[in-house]
Amino acid sequence: MKQHNTVEASRERTRWFQRDRFGMFIHWGLYSIPSRHEWVRSHEKMTVDQYQVYYDEFNPVDYKPKEWARLAREAGMKYAVLTSKHHDGFCLFDSKLTEYKSTNTLAGRDLVAEFVEAFRAEGLKVGLYYSLIDWHHEDYPAYGDRYHPMRDNEEYRRDPQNFHRYVDYMHGQVRELLQNYGKLDLMWFDFSYDDMKGEKWRASELMEMIRSIQPHIIMDNRLEANGEELGSIFTKEPTSYAGDFASPEQIIPPEGVVDTDGIPIPWEACITLNNNWGYTSADHLYKSARTVIRKLVECVSKNGNMLLNIGPDARGNIPKATLDILTEVGEWLNLNAESIYGCGQSEFPKPDWGRFTQNGNQLYAHIYEESIGPIHMPGLKGRVKKARMLADASEVFLSNPWNTAMFPNDAFISLARPEHFSFPLPDDRVTVVKFELI
Numbered sequence: 001m002k003q004h005n006t007v008e009a010s011r012e013r014t015r016w017f018q019r020d021r022f023g024m025f026i027h028w029g030l031y032s033i034p035s036r037h038e039w040v041r042s043h044e045k046m047t048v049d050q051y052q053v054y055y056d057e058f059n060p061v062d063y064k065p066k067e068w069a070r071l072a073r074e075a076g077m078k079y080a081v082l083t084s085k086h087h088d089g090f091c092l093f094d095s096k097l098t099e100y101k102s103t104n105t106l107a108g109r110d111l112v113a114e115f116v117e118a119f120r121a122e123g124l125k126v127g128l129y130y131s132l133i134d135w136h137h138e139d140y141p142a143y144g145d146r147y148h149p150m151r152d153n154e155e156y157r158r159d160p161q162n163f164h165r166y167v168d169y170m171h172g173q174v175r176e177l178l179q180n181y182g183k184l185d186l187m188w189f190d191f192s193y194d195d196m197k198g199e200k201w202r203a204s205e206l207m208e209m210i211r212s213i214q215p216h217i218i219m220d221n222r223l224e225a226n227g228e229e230l231g232s233i234f235t236k237e238p239t240s241y242a243g244d245f246a247s248p249e250q251i252i253p254p255e256g257v258v259d260t261d262g263i264p265i266p267w268e269a270c271i272t273l274n275n276n277w278g279y280t281s282a283d284h285l286y287k288s289a290r291t292v293i294r295k296l297v298e299c300v301s302k303n304g305n306m307l308l309n310i311g312p313d314a315r316g317n318i319p320k321a322t323l324d325i326l327t328e329v330g331e332w333l334n335l336n337a338e339s340i341y342g343c344g345q346s347e348f349p350k351p352d353w354g355r356f357t358q359n360g361n362q363l364y365a366h367i368y369e370e371s372i373g374p375i376h377m378p379g380l381k382g383r384v385k386k387a388r389m390l391a392d393a394s395e396v397f398l399s400n401p402w403n404t405a406m407f408p409n410d411a412f413i414s415l416a417r418p419e420h421f422s423f424p425l426p427d428d429r430v431t432v433v434k435f436e437l438i
Contacts, residue, residue: 063316089136127186
């Protein structure tokens with residue numbers, strides 16, 4: 001087992017992950033019916049009986065995972081992660097360890113099995129999200145817990161001596177996911193907090209089991225609480241359960257993510273498309289396609305990935321706003337994919353007008369802001385063999401106008417002639433210029 005735990009082995013496992021850069025996160029479950037946030041049961045302190053109404057009526061008759069998978073591929077996403085079980089404990093898969101699952105609802109379907117088959121068929125890598133916590137299981141801490149719906153109800157005081165039964169259950173369900181759904185590329189655990197972390201989950205044992213079944217699979221770092229523990233993913237000697245990549249949520253780290261020696265490590269920002277993870281009917285505050293594109297570029301420019309979340313409704317439909325945004329993102333990526341996949345941080349500092357990404361001697365300038373006059377390329381004087389617009393391969397002019405003599409180390413480009421014809425930008429979302437470096 002030791003060879004699986006080394007930093008070198010982890011980097012080898014994440015090679016595809018750092019190439020593919022863009023994935024789809026899917027939060028879906030019973031909470032799509034109340035449609036008031038995926039944590040609705042906790043926020044409103046619902047009892048099991050109060051939440052049962054959603055289980056009794058769950059029947060996503062419009063669930064067509066092949067359409068979801070096609071959308072992800074056409075949006076330029078290379079992998080997808082589905083919530084096989086969220087914090088409410090409801091399983092979208094046919095677990096033999098619980099009756100609280102989709103196959104026992106009106107749906108009568110193993111929704112995970114259909115997801116995995118459909119997304120594999122579209123050529124996407126497949127991942128499953130699994131919540132470490134469980135508000136339905138009778139042995140999970142309730143009264144006194146920070147998040148449990150019954151945290152303030154003394155009638156739900158649980159015997160801590162029985163917690164091992166929940167951990168056995170959790171390990172058993174992870175084993176089912178690994179054994180019953182073919183090759184999985186990614187396991188996304190969520191989440192640890194307070195003392196509910198690390199070996200409280202019997203994390204070393206869990207990892208040994210995971211690696212024995214699917215040694216290639218990659219995992220996030222959420223078996224830990226906050227990443228500051230001894231042996232975390234940020235240290236020289238991470239534990240076996242430290243994870244293969246860091247998972248900042250709803251934030252893009254200002255300087256990317258590095259270990260204690262300042263060496264970049266794989267990371268992925270998980271981001272909602274509107275302001276909720278699960279379907280929330282009143283939330284219409286969607287990020288624009290332009291914002292999504294620019295934030296994806298930002299992640300890649302810092303050696304990171306973006307996992308962009310969608311929340312299908314209770315019938316299994318993806319909201320039209322989501323479809324429209326992802327369609328536009330896909331149109332942009334279809335023209336500019338080369339500047340994202342396989343790319344990472346540039347050797348050049350961030351410019352004022354946007355961001356660089358780089359892959360070997362190919363440098364990509366992602367231009368957000370229009371320039372007055374020729375566009376300044378810091379540090380590129382004498383480094384450029386040729387420059388082309390990435391979207392249509394048209395020539396970009398390297399210029400040396402009279403008024404730039406005070407910048408001897410920098411290059412300037414023009415999108416047309418004369419040099420001051422640098423606006424408007426051809427693509428006001430992000431215009432990409434490709435440089436072949438000497």
